[in-house]
Amino acid sequence: xxxxxxxxxxxxxxxVAGPNGEMDWMTxxxxxxxxxxxxxxxxxxxxxxxxxxxxxxxxxxxxxxxKNPESDSFTHKMVDTPKVVFSKTLTSSEWGNTVxxxxxxxxxxxxxxxxDGSDIIVYGGSNFVSNLIKHxxxxxYHLFINPAAIGxxxxxxxxxxxxxPLKLIKSTAFSCGITVLCYEPDRK
Numbered sequence: 228x229x230x231x232x233x234x235x236x237x238x239x240x241x242x243v244a245g246p247n248g249e250m251d252w253m254t255x256x257x258x259x260x261x262x263x264x265x266x267x268x269x270x271x272x273x274x275x276x277x278x279x280x281x282x283x284x285x286x287x288x289x290x291x292x293x294k295n296p297e298s299d300s301f302t303h304k305m306v307d308t309p310k311v312v313f314s315k316t317l318t319s320s321e322w323g324n325t326v327x328x329x330x331x332x333x334x335x336x337x338x339x340x341x342x343d344g345s346d347i348i349v350y351g352g353s354n355f356v357s358n359l360i361k362h363x364x365x366x367x368y369h370l371f372i373n374p375a376a377i378g379x380x381x382x383x384x385x386x387x388x389x390x391x392p393l394k395l396i397k398s399t400a401f402s403c404g405i406t407v408l409c410y411e412p413d414r415k
Contacts, residue, residue: 228340228341229274229339229340229341229342229344229345229346229347230340230346230347230366230367231276231336231339231340231346231347231348231349231359231364231365231366231367232268232272232346232347232348232349232365232366232367232369233348233349233356233359233365233367233368233369233370234265234268234269234348234349234350234369234371235349235350235356235368235369235370235371235383236250236253236371236373237370237371237372237373237383238252238372238373238375238376238377238380239372239373239374239375239376240376240377240378241382241384242377242379242380242381242382243352243353243356243380243381243382243383244352244353244380244381245377245379245380245381246379246380246381248352248381249377249380252373252375252377253373253375254373254374254375254403254404254405256403257401257403257405258401258402258403260401260402261401261403261405261407262301264399264401264407265301266301268348268369269301269304269348271345271346272304272308272345272346272347272348273308273309273344273345273346273347274308274309274310274311274339274344274345274346274347274348275305275308275309275310275311275347275348275349275350276310276311276312276313276328276336276339276347276348276349276350276351277310277311277312277313277349277350277351277355278312278313278314278351278352278354278355278356279312279313279314279315279316279317279355280351280352280354280355281350281351281352281355282310282312282314282322282325285305285350286310286322286325287322289302289305289306290306290322290323293305293306306324307324308324309324309325309326310322310324310325310326311325311326311327311328311335311339312325312326312327312328313327313328313332313335313355314327314328332358332359332362332364333362333364336359336362336364337364340364349365352381353381353382353383353385354381356383357382357383357384357385357386358386360383360384360386360387360391361386361387361388363391363412363414365412366411366412367396367409367410367411368393368408368409368410368411369407369408369409370407370408370409370410371405371406371407372405372406372407372408373404373405374404374405391412392412392413392415393410393411393412393413394410394411394412394413395408395409395410396409396410396411397409
């Protein structure tokens, strides 16, 4: 069965964006080791799932970046990898290599996990990711803890109806100040 992996930037106090979606607290001057971590994380990925809100910026950004003759292999991976976008408002995809999920998130992701293929990676906003977490659809959490506390904002562990036990697989500190915590659900 395919794994669903979440890669998410998080503030030290557990928010993925400020109250109005602010992301000015995130560390963007990643060191080479963190970039290598992301390359290893995404290398076995052959499907990206996104919420509509993030997709509307994510897909056009990477598509435009790929047109630069100096774009790297990661940029092309983000463009060339098939994407599934979850939306309650869109009726058709305006992007290449992208389909819209037509069923509820728990059914669509469960079916994606059963299909032949490699890993699936999740990029999304707080509501989308919270919904995946609520339905216990994530197999690996790669939380990029930024060295900033913002006091208020958008969490991803909202809406849990019961405790979600997680098992720490590894933690890695990077010289740029980000620490990546990798967890798996403890599904005993």
